[in-house]
Every structure is written in structure tokens, then in C-alpha cells.
Amino acid sequence: MHFNDGEISTAYTAYIVRKTGFTLAMSGGLAMMLILAISLGAVHIPFTDVVKTLAGASVTRQFDIIVWNIRLPQTLTAIVAGAGLAVAGAVMQSVLKNPLGSPLTLGISHAAAFGAALSVMVMGSGSMASSLSDAVTITNPYITTSAAFLFSMLAAGIITLVARIRNASPEVMVLTGVALGSLFTAATMLLQFFADDVQLSAMVFWTFGDVARTSWKELSFLAIVTLVSLVYFMANAWNYNATDTGDETARGIGVRVERVRLMGMMMASLVSSVIISFVGIIGFVGLVAPHMVRRLIGDDHRFLLPATAATGGLLLLASDTVARLVLSPHILPVSVLTSFLGAPMFIYLIIKGYRR
Amino acid sequence: MILKIDDLAFGYSSRPTLDKISFTVKRGEITVILGPNGVGKTTLLKCINAILKPSKGDVLVDGDAIASLDTLAIAKRIGYVAQYSEPSRVTAFDAILMGRRPHIRWRVSDKDLKIVDSAIKRLGLDHLALKYVDQMSGGELQKISLARALVQETDLLLLDEPTSSLDLKNQTEILALIKRVVKEHRVAGVMTMHDLNSALRYGDNYLFLKNGTIYGAGKVDEISPAMVESVYGIGVEILRHNGYPVIIPKDWPIERAA
Numbered sequence: 001m002h003f004n005d006g007e008i009s010t011a012y013t014a015y016i017v018r019k020t021g022f023t024l025a026m027s028g029g030l031a032m033m034l035i036l037a038i039s040l041g042a043v044h045i046p047f048t049d050v051v052k053t054l055a056g057a058s059v060t061r062q063f064d065i066i067v068w069n070i071r072l073p074q075t076l077t078a079i080v081a082g083a084g085l086a087v088a089g090a091v092m093q094s095v096l097k098n099p100l101g102s103p104l105t106l107g108i109s110h111a112a113a114f115g116a117a118l119s120v121m122v123m124g125s126g127s128m129a130s131s132l133s134d135a136v137t138i139t140n141p142y143i144t145t146s147a148a149f150l151f152s153m154l155a156a157g158i159i160t161l162v163a164r165i166r167n168a169s170p171e172v173m174v175l176t177g178v179a180l181g182s183l184f185t186a187a188t189m190l191l192q193f194f195a196d197d198v199q200l201s202a203m204v205f206w207t208f209g210d211v212a213r214t215s216w217k218e219l220s221f222l223a224i225v226t227l228v229s230l231v232y233f234m235a236n237a238w239n240y241n242a243t244d245t246g247d248e249t250a251r252g253i254g255v256r257v258e259r260v261r262l263m264g265m266m267m268a269s270l271v272s273s274v275i276i277s278f279v280g281i282i283g284f285v286g287l288v289a290p291h292m293v294r295r296l297i298g299d300d301h302r303f304l305l306p307a308t309a310a311t312g313g314l315l316l317l318a319s320d321t322v323a324r325l326v327l328s329p330h331i332l333p334v335s336v337l338t339s340f341l342g343a344p345m346f347i348y349l350i351i352k353g354y355r356r
Numbered sequence: 357m358i359l360k361i362d363d364l365a366f367g368y369s370s371r372p373t374l375d376k377i378s379f380t381v382k383r384g385e386i387t388v389i390l391g392p393n394g395v396g397k398t399t400l401l402k403c404i405n406a407i408l409k410p411s412k413g414d415v416l417v418d419g420d421a422i423a424s425l426d427t428l429a430i431a432k433r434i435g436y437v438a439q440y441s442e443p444s445r446v447t448a449f450d451a452i453l454m455g456r457r458p459h460i461r462w463r464v465s466d467k468d469l470k471i472v473d474s475a476i477k478r479l480g481l482d483h484l485a486l487k488y489v490d491q492m493s494g495g496e497l498q499k500i501s502l503a504r505a506l507v508q509e510t511d512l513l514l515l516d517e518p519t520s521s522l523d524l525k526n527q528t529e530i531l532a533l534i535k536r537v538v539k540e541h542r543v544a545g546v547m548t549m550h551d552l553n554s555a556l557r558y559g560d561n562y563l564f565l566k567n568g569t570i571y572g573a574g575k576v577d578e579i580s581p582a583m584v585e586s587v588y589g590i591g592v593e594i595l596r597h598n599g600y601p602v603i604i605p606k607d608w609p610i611e612r613a614a
Contacts, residue, residue, distance in 0.1 A: 003507065006474030008466055012449050015486055097442075238457050244444040245454065248516075249501070251407045252436030253508065254428040254458045298445035298488060 019303040022296065026310035030079065033314055037078075037321040038071045042329065077211040077219050078320040078334070079313035081275045082285050084226035086312020087305055088268040089286030090293075091233050094240045094301065095264040097170040102286035103272035106159065106174070107181030108152045109283075112276040114184040115151030117191045117203040119144045144206060149277035155180045156269030160262055167258065173265060209282035209335035211320050218278055229271040230309055236260060237301035244299060282335045284342025285316050291349055357419075358383050358511050358544045359404070364413030366396070366403050367568075372411065373399055376569050381561075383511065386538050386545040388555040388576070391565035392588055397548035398439065400565070401514045404546065405434045417512060431458035435505030439516040441497060443490040448481060448500050451489050455504035475503045479533060495526030502530065506537060513538070515547040519554065527551075531558040552584065552592075556601045577601070 039050045043066055049059045053067045085103060092101030103109050123143050159176045166172040192200055214222065233240075239260045242250035247257045272286065289312035290304070297303050316334070319341060323332040359381040367373035374396045381387050389397045402408040404415050406422050415422040417433050425433070435455070449472060456468040476485055479499055484492065489500060498518060505513055515534065519527040535558050538545045549555045555562060556576050564571040564587050572583050584592045584603065591606035 003471045003474035003478065003509070006470035006472065006477070008469045009449070009473050009485065011486055012469065012473075015447070015449075238454065238460070241444075241446060241450070242454055242457065244442065244446075245451065246438055246440060246442045248402075248407065248436070248438035249441050249504070251427075252405065252431065252434075252438060252505070252514075253455060254431030256427055294445065298447075300446045300450055 019297055019300070023303065023307040023310055026307055026314060030310050030314045030317070033317050033321075034075055034079070037075045037317055038067055040321060040325060041066075041071060073214060073216055073219050074212045074320070075317055077214045077222065077279065078317040080219065080223050080226050081211055081279050081282065082289070082316025083309040083313040084222070084229065084271045084275045085282060085286040086289035086308045086315070087226075087230055087233060088272040089312075090290035090301075090304060090308045091240065091264050091268045092286075093290055094244055094299075095170070095261050095268070096173050097243075098174050099291070100174070100287070103269075103276065104281070104283045104286060105181070106177030106269075107155050107179070107184060108177075108269055108272055109276055109281045110181045110184040110188070111155035112148040112152040112273065113203075113207050113281060114188045114191070115147040115149070115277075116144050116206040116280075117188050117195075118151070119147035120199050120202045120206070121191050121195055123147075145277045148206075149273050151184070152273035152276060153269065155184065156266065156273060159269070160265055163262065163265070170261070173261075207281050207335075208333035209280040209338075211279050211282075211316070211334060212331075213280070214278055222275060222278055225271055225274045229267050230305065232267055233264070233301075233305050236264065237305060240264070240301040241299075280335065282316065282338055284338045284346065285312050285319075288342045288346055288349075289315055291346070295349065295352070357381075358417065359546065360414075360416040361404070362414045362416065364400075364403060364410050364415065366399055366408060366410050368411070372568060374403070374410075374565075374568050377413070379563055379570065379573055381512070381544045381546055383542045383544050384539060385560040386535060386547060386558060387561045387563060388559035389546065389548045389563045389565060390550075390552065390555055390587070391571075393550075395565045396568055397565060398516055401436075401516050401546065401548060405436050405514055406430055407436075428458050431508060431510075433510050433512060435508040435510040435513045437498075437501045437505045437513070437515045437518055439520065441501050443492065443497060445488050445490050447486050448484045448489055448492070448496075449476065449486060451500050452476065452481075452503045452507055455507040458508060471507050471509070472503075475507045479503050479506075494521050495523070495529070498522060498526070498530055499533070502533065511543050513543060513545045515545060517548050517550065520550065527554065534558070552579075552603045553601075556603065 035047055035050050039045045039047055045063055045066065049063055050067065052059050053063050058064050089102040092106065093099060158180060159173055162176045163169070163173045192203055195203060239255050242253055242255045243257055243260060250257050290308045293304055293307045293311050297307055316338065319337045320334045323334045323337045326332060357380050361377055361379050364377040365372045365375045377400065389400060391397055399408060403410045422430060452475060453464065453468065453472050456471065460468060476482060479502070481499060481503065484496060489497065502518065518534065519530055522530065531554055534545055537543065556579065559576045561574065562576050562579060563573045564583065566587050571587055581592050581594050593604050593606065595602045595604060
């Protein structure tokens with residue numbers, strides 16, 4: 001066939017520039033929010049000093065410690081976790097052909113909570129400490145994190161396994177996820193029923209998402225996993241666009257639909273499991289961020305995925321900053337805030353016009 | 357001979373959905389696959405482009421067995437317009453550009469953009485190019501699906517009831533477009549259809565399926581009322597009007613009673 005009289009459409013080129021511009025603007029906003037978030041807190045650090053400290057020019061020793069040891073790891077964790085959860089949510093929504101796709105709605109978070117609760121109960125990884133701000137601590141975070149990760153991957157594994165048996169149909173994945181969610185919720189309740197006071201508070205404490213739990217070492221691990229998954233998802237952007245158009249059409253242009261669906265689901269589960277295991281349950285970012293971006297720039301995954309990553313990072317960073325400041329000196333769990341902000345925003349989006 | 361189907365069967369051996377299907381398709385010709393609901397027309401199309409795996413027989417495209425090609429190689433040889441597509445919020449340009457996916461290695465090239473632009477102009481979709489697909493009508497969607505299959509630049513087009521949900525004007529427009537593309541570009545079209553009048557008007561060859569196998573095949577002018585009656589179980593007359601054959605169903609017993 002010969003379609004040889006075409007030109008490169010300038011209108012289309014301009015359109016691509018506009019879409020890319022959105023992601024750049026979001027990233028710019030994210031960078032500004034980062035400086036603002038580092039500057040705000042119990043000790044106020046002026047913007048210029050934040051920038052100087054980040055650039056390596058030491059202003060005061062106190063600022064150095066606050067910026068490099070406390071606020072930067074926390075803010076970057078918020079960005080990485082927000083970006084990872086949001087991108088995982090966007091991919092799950094596409095792969096599952098369901099607007100409710102997100103780590104929280106698929107039972108992966110509940111499975112992680114059960115794993116953490118089990119480790120507290122069985123391996124005694126939680127205890128009460130007497131510090132004022134953090135009454136309860138997880139004494140052995142590695143055991144708790146590993147248990148949470150193990151169980152969330154187990155949930156993801158069961159979802160993919162059932163999907164494999166039933167031809168990777170989206171409905172099967174969603175229904176299995178919902179079933180697992182209630183199963184793990186019930187199992188966690190059972191553990192809580194038999195737990196003593198200390199164990200119970202440690203279990204509940206773990207489920208409060210908190211981005212201040214990570215050190216540089218854990219942060220770099222989170223960042224690598226999130227980055228690798230983002231690259232993988234971007235490489236599959238055309239495949240997700242194609243499956244959005246319908247499975248038959250996608251197969252017609254050479255997409256191996258079942259494979260794309262299973263691998264996408266596995267990667268999205270992996271990245272969300274890792275994040276949840278380290279920072280606890282943070283709801284709504286994975287659900288709301290992709291929907292906000294879809295409304296603004298559409299469903300084309302070439303633009304949707306990077307823009308969603310930036311938006312998710314921005315949302316969680318902003319929420320965490322507010323959570324640190326709003327009842328200062330008390331620090332609210334950030335997951336409370338994301339849900340308080342997320343639920344009304346989500347209802348607003350639904351009323352404005354439901355979109356996948 | 358662009359397409360050769362040789363003794364194809366699909367389904368379990370005890371009760372196959374399709375059996376003993378053999379036919380050939382030449383360049384520059386449209387073959388319409390006709391037959392009652394549920395006879396396996398769509399299944400046959402899916403067997404041709406290897407979405408479904410036949411239990412027996414060969415599908416040869418340009419002499420190569422389709423079973424020996426990988427999915428991308430198949431997508432470079434066969435364009436497929438599915439019966440339904442699910443509109444998402446992407447622009448028409450991007451929806452059509454998706455058809456270039458089998459050819460895209462790392463990133464979209466200038467050549468891809470030029471081909472899409474050319475197809476958009478050829479199909480008269482200029483005004484829709486940057487509009488979102490999820491805001492379009494059924495007719496516009498179908499044209500975009502057709503354009504997507506065309507930019508795959510294949511020698512064979514499979515179309516699954518391309519006009520089933522369209523009004524009269526859109527039906528005529530789409531079928532005329534398909535016919536023009538097939539003649540101008542010397543490609544081959546295989547199309548499943550329900551509307552016998554459109555089949556007679558736009559098809560070159562026909563294939564009647566009945567009970568999972570071929571009941572009759574040949575040039576569309578050779579379709580006889582007796583053949584239609586035995587395939588669909590309803591009596592018809594075939595008239596000629598302004599050079600076009602027209603099929604008119606005879607009265608159904610209920611009408612006569614009333």
C-alpha cells in the first residue's frame with residue numbers, strides 16, 4: 001500500500017509539545033514543592049538556604065543535619081512513593097480495564113497489612129517505647145517489611161495465577177483482588193482480636209502510612225524499583241494504548257494481549273508491594289493521581305505515565321507536608337490526609353464526568 | 357494469490373465450529389463471507405490472522421504459513437478491523453498511529469507520521485485528527501479503525517462486519533472507501549457481512565457458510581435466490597435496479613396471516 005503523499009503535520013507536532021509541556025510543568029511544580037517542603041517544619045529554613053544547602057554549600061551545621069538527614073529523605077520518599085503508587089495505579093486501571101484499579105482496591109495493601117500484623121504477632125517485631133512523639137515502634141522493621149512484602153506479593157501472585165487459568169481476563173483479576181482484599185482484612189482482624197495491647201497498637205501503627213520511616217539506604221532501594229518499573233511501563237506505553245482500544249484490535253496490530261496484561265499486573269504489583277512494605281498503607285494516591293491526569297491530558301500512556309508519576313509525587317509530598325504542619329507539633333499520619341483529600345476529590349471527579 | 361486457506365478446521369474434533377474450509381483470495385478483490393448468525397464468520401477471520409489457532413489446515417499469506425510467523429510479522433501482513441473497538445481518550449491521529457506499531461522499533465519516525473497524515477487525508481478525516489476518539493460517532497470511529505488497519509500497510513485486510521452499527525450514509529461511505537482502497541492499492545479484502553445488498557454491491561466474490569462449512573462460493577453475480585433461501589431459510593427475490601442487484605425477502609408467514 002502506498003501512502004506517500006503525507007507531510008509531518010505541524011498541528012500534531014504542536015500538540016505533542018503541549019502534552020510534553022504538561023509533564024514538564026508538573027515536574028517544575030514538584031521541584032518547587034520539594035524546596036517548600038524542606039523549608040517548612042519545626043525549624044524554619046529560608047528558601048535560599050535550602051537551595052544553598054542542597055547545592056552543597058553549608059549554611060549552618062544545624063541546617064545541614066536537618067536538610068540532609070531528616071527532611072530530604074522524608075520528602076524524597078514521599079515523591080518516590082507517590083510516583084510509584086500513582087504509576088502502578090494508572091497501569092492497573094489500563095490493564096484491568098477498570099477505573100477502580102489501584103493497589104488499595106486490589107487487596108495488595110490489605111495483604112501487606114496482614115503480613116505486617118503477622119510479623120508483629122508471631123515474631124514479636126513490635127513493642128512499646130517511651131518516646132513522646134512515637135509511642136509505638138516497630139522494633140525490627142526489616143522483619144515487618146519483609147513479611148508485608150511477602151504477603152502482598154502472595155496476593156499479587158494469586159491474582160495473576162487465577163488470571164492465567166482464566167485467560168487473563170480483566171474481570172477475573174478485579175474480582176479475585178476484591179475477594180483477597182476481604183480475606184486479608186478478615187485475617188488481620190482475627191490477629192488483632194487475639195493480640196495484646198502492645199501488639200495491637202504496633203499493628204495499627206504500621207497501617208498508618210508514614211514516609212518518615214525510610215533512611216537513605218531504603219530510599220535508594222525504593223527509588224531504583226520505582227524507576228525500573230517506570231521505564232518498563234514507558235516501554236509498554238503503546239501496548240497499553242492498544243489494549244485500551246480493545247483486545248481484538250490490539251492483537252490485530254501484533255500486541256500479545258495476555259502477556260502484556262500479566263506482565264503489567266506483575267510489575268505494578270511489585271512496585272506497589274515494595275512501597276507499601278516500606279511506608280505502610282497510603283490510600284487514594286494510586287487512584288486519584290491517574291484520574292486527575294487522565295482528565296487533563298487524556299489516556300495516551302506515552303504522556304499519561306510520566307505526568308502521573310510527577311502528579312502522584314506532588315500529591316503525596318504536599319499531603320505529607322500538610323500532615324507535618326497542620327497540628328504541629330503533632331504529626332498526622334499522611335494516609336489519613338490523603339484519604340481526607342482524596343475521597344472528596346474523587347467524588348468531584350465522578351460527578352464532573354466518569355472516565356476510565 | 358495473496359491468501360490461500362487449505363482444509364481449515366476449528367474447534368474440537370468431535371464437533372468442530374468450522375470444518376473443511378478452503379478458498380483463495382486475489383489482490384484487488386473483495387471477498388464477502390456470508391451466512392446466518394453464529395455460523396462462524398468471525399471465527400474464520402480470527403483463524404486467518406492467527407488470533408485463534410485452527411485445529412487443522414493451513415492459512416497461507418503470500419505463500420507463507422501464518423502459523424510460522426510471529427505476531428509482529430503477522431501484523432505487517434494482515435490488517436484487521438475488529439467488529440467493536442473501545443474508544444479511549446486519545447486523539448484520532450494517535451489512534452491511527454497505533455497501526456504503525458508493528459513497524460515502530462524504538463520511536464515513531466518521520467515516515468510513520470507522514471503515512472498517518474496521508475491516510476487521514478485520503479479518508480477525509482483532517483478535521484478530526486486532533487479530536488479525542490471517545491467523543492466521536494460510530495461512523496467516525498469506524499473510519500478511524502479502517503485508517504488504523506490501512507497504515508499497517510498490509511496486502512491483506514480483514515474486516516469484521518465493518519458496517520454493522522452504522523446508518524445508511526456511513527455504511528455506503530465506509531464500503532465505498534474499502535472498495536476504493538482495495539482497487540487503488542491492489543490489496544485484498546475479506547469482509548464478513550449481514551447485509552446481502554451491500555455484499556452484492558461492493559463484493560467481488562462471495563462465500564456462503566452453513567453449518568460450519570462452505571455451502572457455496574463464486575462471483576457475487578452468481579448468487580441465486582435458491583442459494584439464499586437454503587442458507588438463511590427465507591425465500592427471496594433478486595431484482596436489478598439501475599444495474600445493481602437487489603435482494604428482497606418474500607413475505608413471512610406471519611405477515612400473510614395478518
